[in-house]
Amino acid sequence: MLEIRSLQKAFAGQPVLRHVDLTIQSGTLHGLVGANGAGKTTLLHCLYGLHPPDAGRIWETSGRPIRELAGLLPYEPYFYPRITGREYIEFCLQARHRPVPDLGGWSEVLELPLNRYAEDYSAGMKKKLALLALLVQNFRYLILDEPFNGLDLSNNLLLLALLRRLREQGVGILLTSHLLGSLTELCDDITVLADGQVLRQYPAAEFAQLSSDLLDSLHQQKLAALAGLLPQPG
Numbered sequence: 394m395l396e397i398r399s400l401q402k403a404f405a406g407q408p409v410l411r412h413v414d415l416t417i418q419s420g421t422l423h424g425l426v427g428a429n430g431a432g433k434t435t436l437l438h439c440l441y442g443l444h445p446p447d448a449g450r451i452w453e454t455s456g457r458p459i460r461e462l463a464g465l466l467p468y469e470p471y472f473y474p475r476i477t478g479r480e481y482i483e484f485c486l487q488a489r490h491r492p493v494p495d496l497g498g499w500s501e502v503l504e505l506p507l508n509r510y511a512e513d514y515s516a517g518m519k520k521k522l523a524l525l526a527l528l529v530q531n532f533r534y535l536i537l538d539e540p541f542n543g544l545d546l547s548n549n550l551l552l553l554a555l556l557r558r559l560r561e562q563g564v565g566i567l568l569t570s571h572l573l574g575s576l577t578e579l580c581d582d583i584t585v586l587a588d589g590q591v592l593r594q595y596p597a598a599e600f601a602q603l604s605s606d607l608l609d610s611l612h613q614q615k616l617a618a619l620a621g622l623l624p625q626p627g
């Protein structure tokens with residue numbers, strides 16, 4: 394299990410995460426939702442060790458370093474110039490001293506031209522290439538920042554099927570998305586983050602409640618903002 398307890402993080406004195414608790418179990422899919430700027434990416438980056446927490450604890454229950462067990466799909470994958478898709482995958486595997494498998498099957502299923510420069514890929518293809526680099530490494534956990542972003546409908550469906558298959562194989566997956574429908578279709582639990590705090594964690598049985606709660610809170614926020622914007626009656 395991946396455990397996050399009482400995590401706090403601030404940038405330049407501005408709190409971004411406040412006492413966040415989260416548990417990611419093996420063989421489960423956990424969704425993370427929240428408004429733009431709620432702190433989702435920061436939470437994923439803290440979990441993967443890209444940002445040191447200001448306070449709190451993050452650990453894997455076996456005691457092994459999280460980076461050994463988990464792969465991160467960034468929101469916007471970056472690739473060095475003049476490196477082909479295949480070379481990128483090979484580089485990722487060699488950096489972790491893992492054998493390079495035959496990538497032909499993956500290239501066909503994901504429709505990725507692995508011999509072309511990755512920097513020339515479309516946004517969706519870049520996302521798929523970064524995902525492939527994680528898939529071939531057989532991680533125990535996947536941390537996915539907006540994995541559906543940029544994917545067309547058919548790849549979206551393929552990713553849904555792929556994530557379900559990985560869950561069956563025991564992989565623990567934490568993913569963010571603004572596509573609530575995809576998350577409720579897929580996840581075992583969904584955490585709502587608001588202003589850096591866990592508002593509530595919903596098990597699948599309560600997902601119907603989640604949609605109406607989110608609608609309520611959005612409408613309340615927007616109505617309050619509107620009241621401030623509209624001129625007061627003279």
Ligand SMILES: Nc1ncnc2c1ncn2[C@@H]1O[C@H](COP(=O)(O)OP(=O)(O)OP(=O)(O)O)[C@@H](O)[C@H]1O
Pocket residue numbers: 404405409427428429430431432433434435436
């Ligand atoms: N490296 C950084 N330095 C300073 N501020 C940062 C940094 N990274 C994030 N922030 C700030 O932290 C807050 C949360 O950002 P974060 O990217 O985690 O939100 P998010 O929930 O992922 O948003 P979105 O849905 O738009 O992707 C924002 O106010 C952002 O400007």
